[in-house]
Amino acid sequence: MMNLSLLRQFSRLALRPPSRIPIRIRNITTTPAVQFKTTDQLCAEPMKKKKKIDPQIVKAREERRRKKLEKQIRRLEKNARQLKPIDELEVPLDLLDNFGKRKRPQPKLTAEVIEARALLQKDWARYKREEYISNVAQIDRIMAAQRRALDKLLEESEDLYNEAIMPDLQLIPYEIKGPVATPPIKSYESPDGEYIDVSKKWDN
Amino acid sequence: MLCRTIIQSEITLCHRIFARGLGTRSSWDIVTGVCVERLPVVTPPLNDIQKKYKDLLYTLEIEKSMKSAHEIRHENDKVQAELLKNESAEVDMDAVSKITAQDMEDAANEELAQFQFASIETDADKKGDQSTTERCLQRHLVLVTPIKLGSDVKTLLPQGLWKEGETLRQTAERVVQEQCGPELKVQFISNAPCGFYKYKYPSEINGKVGAKVFFYYANYKSGKLTKTKGNWLNRSELEKLLPEKYRKSVNEFLIEETY
Incomplete structure (x- = not known):
């Protein structure tokens, strides 16, 4: 194999391509002969004109580029530590300052009021439980009605049943509005008002 | 469990064949x-207990809250008015002459009263x-x-x-x-x-x-x-x-x- 590659190196000098030269070398290989052929190397490229630049300018240019990069790196390092604050999560300083001033005097609750409130909480818990139970019962009833309808449909026709139990893809995405607290006023145009955008810009 | 599902499916199959057999x-x-x-x-009207509980939640919320900027301003206005009445020398005339918090509240209430909600009926x-x-x-x-x-x-x-x-x-x-x-x-x-x-x-x-x-x-x-x-x-x-x-x-x- 070694001899062959050497031969290819000198193929440019040869009058005939090397493949045609009968090679009488006994090669001992474990793999079957591979019929790959390498392309001839050119070993040269067309000449380019070289511009002559003042070395001072080149140096200055280099310097500028380096400085620019350094500045960018510095800025990145600085920003890596500093996270973008979320305004809504930060308590404004003026609120923290007069925190005491904003405290509401706690009302003095009488024993009766406390008792009444506790009773109401318990009543409410009971009421919600009943509501929950009735909701579950309703859902059960509606599901049972559907099950019954589907069973009857299966009795009637299996094809229709199979169609009926297919998922309804039109439902996705599902959108539902309301109910609302007061009925909508027809042809009411809501006053938009004016606003000033005070959100800060956080670009680097 | 497996046995049960197999039996169940068998039963439904039998049922189906039977149903088919009855009338082609x-x-x-x-x-x-x-x-x-x-x-x-x-939304449907609230019933008695819902109303009561809603009122309770509202009062609790106010009790637990901090004073709003509007309330603070209202208190300041009161203090200023008191000072003005006593003809104290420390009155800051700029602070007094502007619209008080009470005025703003009244104006807002008036606007609300003028607004006509659509009737449920x-x-x-x-x-x-x-x-x-x-x-x-x-x-x-x-x-x-x-x-x-x-x-x-x-x-x-x-x-x-x-x-x-x-x-x-x-x-x-x-x-x-x-x-x-x-x-x-x-x-x-x-x-x-x-x-x-x-x-x-x-x-x-x-x-x-x-x-x-x-x-x-x-x-x-x-x-x-x-x-x-x-x-x-x-x-x-x-x-x-x-x-x-x-x-x-x-x-x-x-x-x-x-x-």
């Missing part, structure tokens, strides 16, 4: 009924008109239309015969289109029927004993009925109108109203 050609008409329901537009409610969806805003409304059954006409949920080659869902959509006109837009909630009702014809028609009605449930989106004159009824009106057995089947899959 069904002797029942398949009919699709559509329950078009307009959901409440406005609509024109249709006053006239007793049942043919529009603009009525009983706090309730569920179900569409009923006159249906010709044999020789007499009954007011039922819109329904129509199933035709060979379409699914029941397609029948339901066609029924709404045919009986209510193309303007009425509804959204079907499922491919599956939600309820079932069966009735016998007085005498056999084309070899059919009766009809099996499969109800489909849909929600009203927009538009009006253009073809037939239908009515939008709330639960109690439905109760009065529909025949008893039919009503029972319909009530099976409708949500109960709690007030």
